[in-house]
Amino acid sequence: MPEGQTIIEQLEQIQQSALRALEMVQDEAALQEWRVAHLGRHSSVMQIFSHLSEVPKEERPRIGQRANQVKQALEAALEARAKQLKRLALERSLTSERLDVTLPGRQPVRGRLHPTTQTLRKIYSIFADMGFQIYRSRDVETDEYNFELLNIPAYHPARDMWDTFHTTRPGVILRTHTSPGQIHAMREFAPEPVRVILPGMCYRYEQISARSEIQFNQVEVLAVGRKITFSDMKGTLNDFARRMFGAQARTRLRPSYFPFTEPSAEMDVECFVCGGKGCQICKGSGWLEIMGCGMVHPIVLQNGGYDPRQYSGFAAGMGPERITLLLHRIEDIRYFWANDVRFLTQF
Ligand code: DAH
Numbered sequence: 001m002p003e004g005q006t007i008i009e010q011l012e013q014i015q016q017s018a019l020r021a022l023e024m025v026q027d028e029a030a031l032q033e034w035r036v037a038h039l040g041r042h043s044s045v046m047q048i049f050s051h052l053s054e055v056p057k058e059e060r061p062r063i064g065q066r067a068n069q070v071k072q073a074l075e076a077a078l079e080a081r082a083k084q085l086k087r088l089a090l091e092r093s094l095t096s097e098r099l100d101v102t103l104p105g106r107q108p109v110r111g112r113l114h115p116t117t118q119t120l121r122k123i124y125s126i127f128a129d130m131g132f133q134i135y136r137s138r139d140v141e142t143d144e145y146n147f148e149l150l151n152i153p154a155y156h157p158a159r160d161m162w163d164t165f166h167t168t169r170p171g172v173i174l175r176t177h178t179s180p181g182q183i184h185a186m187r188e189f190a191p192e193p194v195r196v197i198l199p200g201m202c203y204r205y206e207q208i209s210a211r212s213e214i215q216f217n218q219v220e221v222l223a224v225g226r227k228i229t230f231s232d233m234k235g236t237l238n239d240f241a242r243r244m245f246g247a248q249a250r251t252r253l254r255p256s257y258f259p260f261t262e263p264s265a266e267m268d269v270e271c272f273v274c275g276g277k278g279c280q281i282c283k284g285s286g287w288l289e290i291m292g293c294g295m296v297h298p299i300v301l302q303n304g305g306y307d308p309r310q311y312s313g314f315a316a317g318m319g320p321e322r323i324t325l326l327l328h329r330i331e332d333i334r335y336f337w338a339n340d341v342r343f344l345t346q347f
Helices: 007-024 028-039 044-050 057-096 115-129 157-161 180-189 230-245 298-304 320-328
Strands: 140-142 172-174 194-203 215-225 251-256 261-270 287-296 312-318
Touching: 007 028, 007 044, 007 057, 028 044, 028 057, 044 057, 115 194, 115 215, 115 230, 115 320, 180 194, 180 215, 180 298, 215 230, 215 287, 215 320, 230 251, 230 261, 230 287, 230 312, 251 287, 261 312, 287 298, 287 320, 312 320
Parallel strands: none
Antiparallel strands: 140 172, 194 215, 215 312, 251 261, 261 287, 287 312
């Protein structure tokens, strides 16, 4: 201890310098260091305690008391500083990690109906208005229903129209069109009249390209009764076309061939892109093909359980993807299955 300084004065200095040092302390680690330096066993105050026996007897109580006061003052200051540091840390984290609850939230991405589903639903509602029920039949079919009962025997050249996915079970295939549903529906309803549409997925073993997919929807239309005529078919399909493509939509029937209808036709709608003048979409013809149709072949009626001498009917088949393609002028059918959200969110 420096000469010429009383112990009381030393204590005064110890307290002041310790308190000054405490002000510089900014974190928990520094606080612990300070505690060791100023209140630990080797600290200046503690040294004074341990050298108290060397002090003249009559001064001992005064110095002891003063040393105690200094020690207590330092302890109190330490505690206060600890609390203060905690509060500062809390304030700092509150300002730096502040959450602005008034910021607008992130919009979750909402799903929406696939364009084909939208077209399908429109088709359902138009036919529902005309009294047609929805009849669903299976995707996995037999050769018998998909072909034979529809008047397409094995080795018939018309089989070339449908490239087929076969399963490992002989005679079990994936339906190539929704027409086999006609037989299922007729067999269920005969001899009552039938008015149904048969929507569903169809499968064809084809090269995938901008114009054709191996998997696509079809909607089959079937009406069977006692006096159903070709004019009934024309009227029904015309009405459908106007509701689907607009009241001004003009249609035409072209002769065609399908084994399960006789006579057979294809329905075209006047190109709504160019108004019939001829453009890229209608390939210059002014017309867009929208479905195949015809009067149900007598053999098919019979296979369905109706006597063709008393009953007649019409059928049609259309592709919702194709209709969607035309309506939205989509150039590539592969978009429908690509699951690209950028494509899907446009509809
Ligand atoms: N099933 C035919 C196809 O996939 C479409 C079709 C044509 C269905 C004429 C019919 C019809 O009901 O009468 O190519």
